[in-house]
Structures are given as structure tokens and as C-alpha cells.
Amino acid sequence: MKPSCNGIDTATLQATVDAVRSRPSLARFRFRVRNRWVSGSRSQGWITEFFGAGQEHLHRRGDMVLHADQPAVLVGGDEAPAPIEHLLNALAACLTSSLVQAAAREGISLTAVESAVECDVDLLASMGLPRGATPKIRVMMRVKGEAAAAELEALVDGSRNASPVYDIITNGVPVTIAINTG
Amino acid sequence: MKPSCNGIDTATLQATVDAVRSRPSLARFRFRVRNRWVSGSRSQGWITEFFGAGQEHLHRRGDMVLHADQPAVLVGGDEAPAPIEHLLNALAACLTSSLVQAAAREGISLTAVESAVECDVDLLASMGLPRGATPKIRVMMRVKGEAAAAELEALVDGSRNASPVYDIITNGVPVTIAINTG
Numbered sequence: 001m002k003p004s005c006n007g008i009d010t011a012t013l014q015a016t017v018d019a020v021r022s023r024p025s026l027a028r029f030r031f032r033v034r035n036r037w038v039s040g041s042r043s044q045g046w047i048t049e050f051f052g053a054g055q056e057h058l059h060r061r062g063d064m065v066l067h068a069d070q071p072a073v074l075v076g077g078d079e080a081p082a083p084i085e086h087l088l089n090a091l092a093a094c095l096t097s098s099l100v101q102a103a104a105r106e107g108i109s110l111t112a113v114e115s116a117v118e119c120d121v122d123l124l125a126s127m128g129l130p131r132g133a134t135p136k137i138r139v140m141m142r143v144k145g146e147a148a149a150a151e152l153e154a155l156v157d158g159s160r161n162a163s164p165v166y167d168i169i170t171n172g173v174p175v176t177i178a179i180n181t182g
Numbered sequence: 183m184k185p186s187c188n189g190i191d192t193a194t195l196q197a198t199v200d201a202v203r204s205r206p207s208l209a210r211f212r213f214r215v216r217n218r219w220v221s222g223s224r225s226q227g228w229i230t231e232f233f234g235a236g237q238e239h240l241h242r243r244g245d246m247v248l249h250a251d252q253p254a255v256l257v258g259g260d261e262a263p264a265p266i267e268h269l270l271n272a273l274a275a276c277l278t279s280s281l282v283q284a285a286a287r288e289g290i291s292l293t294a295v296e297s298a299v300e301c302d303v304d305l306l307a308s309m310g311l312p313r314g315a316t317p318k319i320r321v322m323m324r325v326k327g328e329a330a331a332a333e334l335e336a337l338v339d340g341s342r343n344a345s346p347v348y349d350i351i352t353n354g355v356p357v358t359i360a361i362n363t364g
Contacts, residue, residue, distance in 0.1 A: 007222035013257045017309045027306045027314060031266045035274030037295035040189035043278045045271035047263045052305075053255045060260045066248075066268065068275035073235045075195045075283070078242045081229045083276035083347050084213045086248065086268055089227035091357070092217035093250035094265035096225045098308060101257070105310060113219035123209040123234075126280060126344050127199045128287060132209060135346060135355045142362040149363040156361045162308050164317060165265050172354030173317045175273070179338045180324040181331040 008104040017105070019053075026053045041076035042069045074123070087169070088117040088137070094165035095139065095156075102158050103145065110145035137169065190286040199287070201235075208235045223258035224251045256305070269351070270299040270319070276347035277321065277338075284340050285327065292327035319351065 003011060020026045029052035035045040045066040049058050068083050070076025081089070092115045103110050117139050122132025143152045160166050185193060202208045211234035217227040227248040231240050250265050252258025263271070274297045285292050299321050304314025325334045342348050 007224075008257055016255075016257055017311070020306065020309050021311060024306060024311070024314070027304050027309065027311070028302070029266075029305055030300055030302050031264065031270060032298065032300045033267055033270040033274060035271060035278060035297045035299065037278050037282060037292070041279040041282060042189075043275045043295075045274060047267045047271070050253065050264075050267075052253070057253060057255060059253065059263075061262075064263050064267075066263065066271045066275075068271070068279070070279055071232065071234070071239060071241065073198075073239060075190055075198055076279070080243075081241075081246050081248065082213065082232075083272045083279060083345075084211075084350075085215055085229045085232075085246075086272035086275065087347050087350065088213060088215040089217060089229070089248045089250070090265045090268035090272060092215060092227060093225045093248075093268065095359075096217060096219050097223040097250070097252055097258070097265060100219060100223060101308070102310065110219070113225075115217045116214065117217065118212055118214045121211050121213065121346050123211055123346065124202065124206060125349070126283070126346060127202050127209065128284065128340075128344065129199070129203060129206070129209070131343075132206070134353075135350055137350075137355055137357040139357060139359045140362065141359060142364075144363065152363045153361050156359065158310075160359065161313075162310065163265075164303050164305065164308060165269050166357065167307070168266075168269065168317055168319075169350060170354050170357050171316075172352050173319055175319040175321060175348065175352050177277075177321045177323060177338065177342065179335050180322065181326065181334045182324075 005104040005107055006100045006110050008101060010104055013104055042079055084119055084121060088119055090165050091169055092117045094163040095159050098162040099155055099159035102155055102162060108145055108147045112144040114142045116140045187286040187289055188282045188292050190283060192286055195286055224261055266301055266303060270301055272347050273351055274299045276345040277341050280344040281337055281341035284344060285337055290327055290329045294326040296324045298322045
């Protein structure tokens with residue numbers, strides 16, 4: 001096996017998979033984000049640390065910040081991507097990273113992965129009106145690499161099962177909200 | 183009604199709600215994100231335009247860019263937030279913006295909205311191993327404003343129904359993936 005494939009250290013990847021296979025609890029992660037309202041529809045998110053592979057970790061770049069806003073037509077300032085746009089990018093990034101890691105595990109060199117994601121969503125409920133149609137998401141993925149088309153298609157298919165964001169968005173997950181007004 | 187509440191132009195907000203009430207198709211939006219693999223687990227997302235309120239719109243800041251990566255313990259470069267962290271921030275930002283807009287519609291001034299979101303997720307499937315437990319998301323929201331605690335709590339409750347990202351994550355939505363290997 002090559003020491004690196006698709007920019008991923010394949011020896012470390014294989015060691016990680018082996019470690020998790022022998023001790024599955026290492027695959028339990030807890031990701032955390034803090035978010036603060038700025039003004040109007042704007043908010044700022046901070047990402048600092050997470051738990052995984054049996055211990056706490058700090059992200060090596062320190063606090064990473066994400067900005068969100070609503071577009072002007074939704075009475076926002078349009079200073080940053082809308083929350084749904086963040087969600088769509090999370091999906092594309094997760095599918096892409098899952099695909100690239102799966103390819104690296106199989107020793108398939110990729111040369112390009114591009115995706116276009118779109119979401120049809122009815123915002124009636126956002127305006128306090130009765131709920132509209134269920135949202136729908138479409139992903140168009142273009143994948144090039146040193147493998148037959150059928151092999152690349154199988155990789156994309158596999159990346160659905162490997163992507164936690166795809167899992168969350170397609171199957172839905174329980175979300176509890178605790179409120180503190182103190 | 184005050185001309186502005188929580189940094190939101192309440193006259194425009196009311197006019198928007200009235201317009202949508204009389205013509206519900208104005209609430210149909212299509213959000214779009216393009217994403218490109220960089221190397222390893224890194225990808226870059228672009229957000230440029232969207233459809234809504236009956237027409238196409240360009241975001242006024244031009245292309246907005248979002249970076250994602252995986253942490254080192256997941257064999258990434260840890261150069262940017264992980265896809266799941268992007269998803270969690272999308273949720274916090276959407277709940278916050280829904281809450282602030284609902285408060286503005288009711289003329290309730292808010293002074294602070296902060297949230298901490300965490301997601302327990304088992305990444306066995308990401309490593310090509312049999313799927314682990316269903317992910318769980320918890321949101322802790324701290325809300326302060328010029329209203330009784332019960333009123334603020336009702337606003338947070340309402341923001342669940344108003345938030346399209348909360349809707350997508352809790353109920354799940356169909357995601358189709360089209361593949362192009364050409």
C-alpha cells in the first residue's frame with residue numbers, strides 16, 4: 001500500500017481502523033459548538049474542542065469561528081451564509097471526506113471531487129404560518145480518479161453509509177433543547 | 183410597533199409575512215452550495231446565489247466560502263471545522279435566527295441568546311465498520327430579554343417549529359445523489 005493516498009496517510013488510517021475494530025468504543029465522539037447571537041439574524045459559532053478516541057482534544061488551530069446570517073429577502077443582513085446553506089455544505093463536506101477516506105482505504109487515487117447541493121424548502125413555518133411541503137435535498141457529485149466508472153460509483157454509494165451527516169439528515173435524530181432564561 | 187426590534191426592521195418583517203400569507207408560493211426557496219475537494223479530508227464550499235420570493239438572488243457579498251476538514255484523530259489535517267461541527271452550528275444559527283425573528287414579530291426585545299450544542303455520534307460506519315448507535319443532539323439555550331421567563335421559554339419552543347434546519351435534522355428529509363464520473 002502507498003504511504004499516502006489522496007493526501008491521507010494510509011498507514012495511520014489503517015492503524016486507526018484496526019484500533020477501532022478491536023476496541024469499538026474508540027469510535028464514540030462528542031462534537032460541540034457554542035453559538036452567540038450578534039444582532040438581527042446574525043450569529044457567530046465557536047468550535048474549540050471535542051471528545052473522541054477515548055479522550056478530549058483541542059482543535060489545533062484554537063477557536064474556529066463560523067458566521068451565519070439570513071439573506072435580505074428574509075429580512076436579514078446577508079453578511080454570511082444562511083443556516084440552511086451551512087447545513088448543505090456540511091453534507092457535501094461529509095460525503096466528500098467519507099468518499100476520499102474510503103478511496104484511500106482501497107488504494108484508489110482520486111483526482112477531483114466536486115459537488116453541487118440544492119435544497120427545496122418552504123419557509124412558511126419560519127414566518128409563523130402553517131407548515132409547507134417537506135424539504136428535499138439533491139446532491140450532484142462529480143468524481144474523477146484512477147479507477148473504472150463503476151468503481152467510482154460504488155465509492156460514492158459507500159460514502160452515503162459512511163457519512164454521519166448524511167445519516168443525520170436522511171434518517172433524522174432526536175434533538176433535545178434545554179432552556180435557561182436566568 | 184417599534185420600527186426596529188432585535189436589529190430587525192419590523193415593518194419589513196411584517197410586510198414580508200403579509201406578502202407570503204397572501205401568496206404562499208413566495209415562501210418557496212431553493213438554496214445551493216457548491217463544494218470542491220482540496221486534499222485529504224479538506225474541502226471548500228462556495229455559496230453564491232439562491233432562489234426565493236419568486237426570483238433568483240445573488241448574495242450581496244459575492245461568493246462566500248466555507249472550509250471543512252477532519253481532526254487529526256480522524257486522520258485529517260484539522261485545518262477547519264469538521265462536517266458535523268458545521269451541521270451543529272447550522273442548527274444553533276437557525277434556532278437563534280428563528281427565535282430572534284419570532285421575538286421581533288411579537289415586539290419582545292432580546293438582550294442575549296447563547297447556545298451550546300453537542301452531538302454524540304458513533305463513527306464506526308465512517309471507518310467502514312458496522313454501524314453504531316444513532317446520533318443524539320442536545321441544545322442548551324440561554325435567552326435573556328425584556329419578557330417573563332415563561333414568555334421567553336414559549337419563544338424558544340416556537341423557534342423549533344419555525345426552524346427549517348431543526349425540522350430537517352429531527353424529521354429527516356429525502357436526499358438524492360446523482361453521480362457523474364465523466
